[in-house]
């Protein structure tokens with residue numbers, strides 16, 4: 001019969017999912033949940049409060065907003081999974097976030113994403129290489145927010161494709177394109193996640209960043225973010241996405257010859273970053 005000693009094993013025994021990995025995931029989850037309840041001696045009122053938090057999360061979730069993703073982000077689970085998936089020698093991964101789209105237009109290397117819009121004119125350039133430093137011809141999927149700190153999904157005045165593109169590096173792995181500096185922004189704070197973050201005395205702000213997914217044949221793709229060393233939110237990112245290797249310096253270029261060679265106004269900001277991809281593991285038979 002079920003009692004305090006037997007209940008965890010009894011529950012686990014009721015879930016045979018006919019798949020070893022699924023069983024491992026579900027059985028371990030049950031054991032950790034039960035272990036948590038035992039360790040903190042969970043009360044009825046506290047469990048009801050937890051369920052109420054999740055209910056409010058579902059009520060805050062819609063087509064353009066997923067409060068459960070935010071829970072994962074602010075509890076550091078998204079970043080933990082990113083770090084576990086980061087390959088040795090490769091650029092560390094960081095959060096994908098909710099603003100990636102799959103149908104960005106492919107643009108030529110050197111493209112101008114900036115156009116006439118407001119913001120600090122910025123040249124973003126670098127190389128994509130293997131973990132051992134060999135240049136790779138790669139595809140970079142890029143997106144960022146605008147000078148008003150909004151992504152196109154949050155701002156009907158922006159074109160759907162504003163400040164996002166796919167871009168192929170040259171054979172030597174180099175890439176360059178013109179854009180504006182992104183801005184820090186806050187995660188949505190009008191739902192239960194915002195309440196939790198505020199109660200903890202944390203900020204909902206994220207440091208400014210470029211988003212990239214970098215892909216090359218025979219290599220593991222890297223989904224990551226590039227941050228800037230002047231940013232006031234680097235140490236307190238609401239979603240724990242900052243890694244030391246992802247922080248770059250923004251150079252201010254005041255040399256007009258350099259500006260005109262780069263097709264930039266003078267002065268402009270220069271961000272340089274090299275990506276490293278690890279080889280795909282050979283297929284196992």
Ligand SMILES: [Fe+2]
Pocket residue numbers: 097099209211
């Ligand atoms: Fe972002």
